[in-house]
Amino acid sequence: MLEIKNLSASIDGKEILKGVNLSIKAGEIHAIMGPNGAGKSTLAKILAGHPSYEVTEGEVFFEGKNLLDMEPEDRANSGVFMSFQYPVEIPGVSNIEFLRAAMNAKRKFRGEAEISLENFMILLDEQMKHMEIKEEFKERNLNEGFSGGEKKRNEILQMLMLSPMLAILDETDSGLDIDAMRIVAKGVNHFSNKDRALLLITHYQRLLEYVKPKFVHVMVDGRIVRSGGPELALELEERGYDWLTMSSPYEEAV
Amino acid sequence: MTMTEQQVEKKSFSEALKKCFERSALGHPFEKFKIKAWEAFKEKGLPTKKDEVFRYIKLHYLYAKEYSESFLKSSLTKNDIAGHILEECKNSFLVFVNGNFSKELSNTEALSEKIVISPLKEAFRSYSALLTSQWNKIGKEETDPFALLNFALHDEGAFVYIPPNVVSDVPLQVLNIIDSEDALFTFPRLQLFMGKSSRLQVMSTHVNLSSNECCINQVAEFSIEENATLQFVQANTHAAENVWHFDAARASLKRDAFFEVAAATEGSACVRNDYRVVLAGANAEASLNGVWMLKDEREAHNHVLIDHQAPNCISRQLYKGALDDRGHSSFEGKILVRPEAQQTNAFQLNNNLLLSDQASAESKPNLEIFADDVKASHGATVGQLDREELFYMKTRGFSDAVAKNLLINGFCQEVVDKIMIPSLHKAISMSVRQFLIKE
Numbered sequence: 001m002l003e004i005k006n007l008s009a010s011i012d013g014k015e016i017l018k019g020v021n022l023s024i025k026a027g028e029i030h031a032i033m034g035p036n037g038a039g040k041s042t043l044a045k046i047l048a049g050h051p052s053y054e055v056t057e058g059e060v061f062f063e064g065k066n067l068l069d070m071e072p073e074d075r076a077n078s079g080v081f082m083s084f085q086y087p088v089e090i091p092g093v094s095n096i097e098f099l100r101a102a103m104n105a106k107r108k109f110r111g112e113a114e115i116s117l118e119n120f121m122i123l124l125d126e127q128m129k130h131m132e133i134k135e136e137f138k139e140r141n142l143n144e145g146f147s148g149g150e151k152k153r154n155e156i157l158q159m160l161m162l163s164p165m166l167a168i169l170d171e172t173d174s175g176l177d178i179d180a181m182r183i184v185a186k187g188v189n190h191f192s193n194k195d196r197a198l199l200l201i202t203h204y205q206r207l208l209e210y211v212k213p214k215f216v217h218v219m220v221d222g223r224i225v226r227s228g229g230p231e232l233a234l235e236l237e238e239r240g241y242d243w244l245t246m247s248s249p250y251e252e253a254v
Numbered sequence: 255m256t257m258t259e260q261q262v263e264k265k266s267f268s269e270a271l272k273k274c275f276e277r278s279a280l281g282h283p284f285e286k287f288k289i290k291a292w293e294a295f296k297e298k299g300l301p302t303k304k305d306e307v308f309r310y311i312k313l314h315y316l317y318a319k320e321y322s323e324s325f326l327k328s329s330l331t332k333n334d335i336a337g338h339i340l341e342e343c344k345n346s347f348l349v350f351v352n353g354n355f356s357k358e359l360s361n362t363e364a365l366s367e368k369i370v371i372s373p374l375k376e377a378f379r380s381y382s383a384l385l386t387s388q389w390n391k392i393g394k395e396e397t398d399p400f401a402l403l404n405f406a407l408h409d410e411g412a413f414v415y416i417p418p419n420v421v422s423d424v425p426l427q428v429l430n431i432i433d434s435e436d437a438l439f440t441f442p443r444l445q446l447f448m449g450k451s452s453r454l455q456v457m458s459t460h461v462n463l464s465s466n467e468c469c470i471n472q473v474a475e476f477s478i479e480e481n482a483t484l485q486f487v488q489a490n491t492h493a494a495e496n497v498w499h500f501d502a503a504r505a506s507l508k509r510d511a512f513f514e515v516a517a518a519t520e521g522s523a524c525v526r527n528d529y530r531v532v533l534a535g536a537n538a539e540a541s542l543n544g545v546w547m548l549k550d551e552r553e554a555h556n557h558v559l560i561d562h563q564a565p566n567c568i569s570r571q572l573y574k575g576a577l578d579d580r581g582h583s584s585f586e587g588k589i590l591v592r593p594e595a596q597q598t599n600a601f602q603l604n605n606n607l608l609l610s611d612q613a614s615a616e617s618k619p620n621l622e623i624f625a626d627d628v629k630a631s632h633g634a635t636v637g638q639l640d641r642e643e644l645f646y647m648k649t650r651g652f653s654d655a656v657a658k659n660l661l662i663n664g665f666c667q668e669v670v671d672k673i674m675i676p677s678l679h680k681a682i683s684m685s686v687r688q689f690l691i692k693e
Contacts (some may be wrong), residue, residue, distance in 0.1 A: 050639070050651045071418030072648035073657075081649075094270045098650070101660075105651035141664075158650065 001197045002047075002067075002166055003024050007044050007058035008222075016042045018222035019058065024119065024166070027194040031208055032201050034219035035241040040201045041220070043087060044170040048082040048201075049075050057081065062166065077109035079105040079235050081164035083155040085171040090142040098142045099124065106162060127160040130190055134181050149180035156187035167191065167200045173207035185210030220244055260314045267317040267322045268300055273405050274323045274439070278300030281377050282409070287389045291405035294393035305556055310584035310616050311524055316498050321439035321469055323407070328352060328433050331465075332359060335431065338461045341677045343427035350414050353440025353470070355412040364424045368537040370415040374445060377413035384447060385413075389479065398528055401498040404441045404473040411443030418449035418479070425455035427677055430470065444474040448482035448511075457487040457675055458501075467496035476505040478513055479671050480535065487673050488517040490525055491685050495550065497522040502529070507563070509535030516672035517544040518682045521581065529558045532597070533567040538676050541570045545669040547662075547689050548581030548613070558587040562595035562625075572601040574669050576662050576689060577613035584616040591623040591629060598625060602632040607639065607665050609658070609690070655690045 002024040003121055016039045034040050047060065048055050049072030062080060070078065087107050090098070099125065104114045115123075124138070130230040131153045143151050152172055159167050172184060188211050200213060207224040208216075208230065216232040217224045218241070225244050257265070277287040300317065301308040307681045328351040328383060339347050345364035348371065349356045355373050362371050371376075390404075396402060416422070430442050448454065462468065478484050488501060505513045519525045531540045546554035560569040575583045585604040606615035617634035639661050647657035653688055666686045 048645075050645055071654075072645065073651050076649050076651040082644060084649075088643045089639070090643060090647070090660065090664055093660050093668035098660075101656075102650040105653070109651065122398065162650070244317055248308070 001062060002199075003059075003061040005059045005061075007043075007046070007060060008056045009042065009053045010044070010056055011053050015056070016045070016053070016222055017207040020219075020222070020224055022217065024197045024222065026165070026197055027122045028215065029192060029198040029211065030199065030214040030215045031233065032199065032219050032224070033203065033205065034093060034215045036203065037223040038219040040219050044082055044168045044199075044201050045074075047080065048072060048250055051227045073105070074109070076121065076162075076164075077106045079165035081159050081162055081167045083152070083159060083167065083169040083172045085174065087143050087151040087155055089146075089209050090091055091139065091144055094139050094140050096124065096138040099158065102158070102162060125156055130160065131157045131187050133157060148175040149177060151186070152176060153180060156184055156191075156229050160187060160191055164197070166197045166199070168201065170201045171203065172200075173202055173204065181206065181210065191237055205237045218244055260317070263314070264300060264302075264317040267319070267347045270320065271403065271407070274402070275558045277299040277539075278407050278409055279324070284389070285380050287392060289405050291392050291395045291396075291402045294396070295399055295402040295527040298397070298399045298402070300387075307586060307620045310557055310582070311526065311553070314547055315523065318468065319437065319467070319469070319498075322436045323439050328356070328431075330431065330433055331361060331365065332361075334463075335359060335429065338429055338431070338459070339457070340425075340427050340457065340675060342425050342675050343457070346424045347416075347429055348444075349426040350412070350428070350442045350636070351433055352431075352432060352438055353408065353442045354410040362426075365426065366420050366422060368417050368420050369422065370413070370417075372413050374411035374413045374443065377415075378560065381413065381415065385445065388445070388475065395530070397503070398502060398530075398579045400471050400526075401473050401502040401504070401528065404443055404471050404502070404605065407471075411445060414444070414446040414511035416446075416448050416452040416454055416482075419451050421453040422455075424599060425457060428456060428458045430458070430460045430472070432464060432466075432468050432470070432666075434464055434466060434468075437466050438468045440468065440470050442470065442472045444472065446476050446484075448476065448478045448484050450479045450480040451483060452479070453483045455485045455487070455674060457489060457678060459489045460493065463495070465494070467494065469498040469500075470501045473502045476503070476513065478505060478507045478511040479506065481510040482508075484673060485514045485516075487565045487675065487678060487683055488515065488527065489673075489682060490517070490519040491682065493520065493522040493525065495503070495522055495552065501525070501527050503527070503531050504534045507538035507540060509537055509540045511535065513539070514541040514672065515543060516669065517587070518670065518673065518685075519544075519546050519554050520685065521548040521583075524553045524555065525556040526557065529556075530561065530564060531559070531569070532561045533569065534563050536564045537566045539568040541672075542572070543672045544573045545666050545686075546577075546583055547666070547686060548575070548577045548583060549689075551580045551582075556586070560587075560589050560600065562591040562598045565594065565596045565598070567595065568599045571604075571671055573604040574604040574666055575604075575615055576609065576666060577606065577615055578609040578690065579613060581613045582615070584618070585634070586618045586620065586689045587632070588620040588622065589632070591621075591625050591628050591630065593624045595625050596627045598628045598630065600628070600630040604634045605665070606634075606636045607662065608653055609662075610637060627689070633690050657686055658690050662689050
């Protein structure tokens with residue numbers, strides 16, 4: 001589904017990614033872990049199409065299409081979703097209005113008819129129940145005045161509603177209390193199936209207790225330095241990142 | 255010394271005004287006051303860029319124009335205007351045609367019978383004391399040259415009197431129509447008196463039935479007695495690019511009175527809103543709100559003076575501008591707190607959003623405080639759309655234009671929501687939401 005080949009990127013002339021290789025197939029859950037400043041969030045933003053980063057080398061293919069040539073909105077409408085580490089607050093647009101417009105933007109892109117209000121509401125009520133989001137949040141302005149946990153739950157609600165093929169969750173677990181973590185994990189597990197892929201970006205392995213990845217990758221200084229199974233996350237939890245930073249052995253990604 | 259081209263044009267513009275004054279003032283029932291207004295205007299002269307409060311306005315373009323003033327009766331019928339009446343005001347609207355109030359075209363059936371509405375000349379016979387006391391201030395309090403011109407040159411204004419304790423659930427629309435083959439200079443004038451504890455909503459709207467350019471020089475004077483509430487909406491959208499529009503509102507508030515303005519414009523050659531609000535009684539409150547959305551080379555200018563004369567009053571100003579292309583705006587707001595206006599609470603904010611490199615917004619807040627127990631704040635910003643917000647919207651599948659529109663909408667909404675009339679709120683919201691989608 002996603003093929004990242006030797007991806008290098010910089011911001012303001014500073015090199016952040018230094019040749020990332022990663023391949024994700026449908027049905028797989030991958031986790032990228034690593035110390036702060038390793039380039040994990042940068043990778044997520046580049047995949048979503050953030051305009052501030054310059055790709056200096058490499059390629060990214062999503063379902064065989066050159067992702068880097070696509071506008072952020074076209075990537076989204078083609079099935080790539082990114083949950084933000086810091087979701088922005090948008091005044092003047094209600095949550096419900098935003099979701100419906102986003103769903104219809106995707107449908108329009110695919111040449112499909114708009115979703116009926118009735119069907120939209122049925123779907124929304126169901127997904128809001130999954131995310132344990134109160135009714136009143138429908139009419140509230142998008143993320144405005146939401147707590148950190150509410151914002152993250154709202155991101156996962158958007159993911160469930162927009163139903164992408166590939167979801168990239170950028171530090172979705174950071175700043176969550178145990179209840180919010182449980183709810184977010186429930187939403188993520190609900191989303192996950194054999195046709196969809198997930199890329200979890202996280203600093204801690206906390207989320208991975210709830211959402212089981214098939215592969216864990218460690219990113220240090222703009223490179224994936226080690227890849228393995230779920231046991232790698234536990235090893236990192238025990239030993240930290242220092243042992244990897246020191247030796248920095250380069251391994252080809254899975 | 256030889257005159258420059260611009261000086262020649264200004265002189266002939268000024269001479270045309272003089273002819274207009276001579277025709278309109280002599281023999282007019284308000285002749286005495288009109289002469290006073292004209293003298294006060296002459297003393298100031300036509301403003302230029304050198305006048306502080308007009309420095310952002312390209313007045314020399316106005317002075318290069320030749321307008322004719324119209325005393326012609328229009329042949330418009332009620333059917334011609336029906337499409338321009340808000341659905342909430344089907345039987346409660348005043349019509350001005352080419353600057354003059356038309357009693358025949360107006361319809362006030364839905365309003366309380368106690369409310370007095372009449373042509374200003376006619377009202378002068380029954381309400382001469384009320385009007386005289388108001389007009390005695392001409393040349394003293396009123397110093398804006400265009401507002402003075404309005405009085406000197408207007409022919410037939412509208413008079414509205416809301417008796418004490420009359421609370422109107424029905425809003426009143428004031429529709430200004432331009433219908434002429436000529437390029438007109440018009441002078442609509444509204445005198446509105448709100449009695450004690452009365453309540454009313456007034457919406458001022460405009461329509462130009464001809465494609466001709468024109469200059470509208472409009473004044474609304476409000477006298478708001480104790481505990482009365484007036485909400486005033488100025489909707490000035492869909493104006494042609496070549497229209498000049500001076501729109502002045504004057505309000506004097508007695509004790510416990512409330513006055514709220516919500517103005518929305520898409521600009522034109524120049525839309526200039528000028529406000530003077532006097533908080534003359536304790537506990538009075540004024541809330542002034544404006545939004546402008548400018549494209550092409552359109553301009554919008556706001557000039558506000560809030561005069562705190564009594565203790566415990568509140569004033570709020572919230573002005574938001576979204577500017578694309580070569581749009582240009584200015585905001586100049588002054589809060590004057592006189593020594594006796596203790597425990598004043600005054601707030602002023604102007605935010606501007608520039609959507610193009612060539613758009614420009616000027617902002618000049620101004621505080622003059624002579625009392626010691628005062629809470630006052632002011633702020634101004636000129637910025638661009640937040641890149642992260644825009645990126646977020648795009649990652650949810652919205653095109654650049656739609657994403658920007660949603661953000662602009664969010665930026666403007668606080669002001670737009672002050673428009674209480676649903677149909678007008680909807681129409682203005684639509685304009686905001688489609689700001690960047692070029693059709």
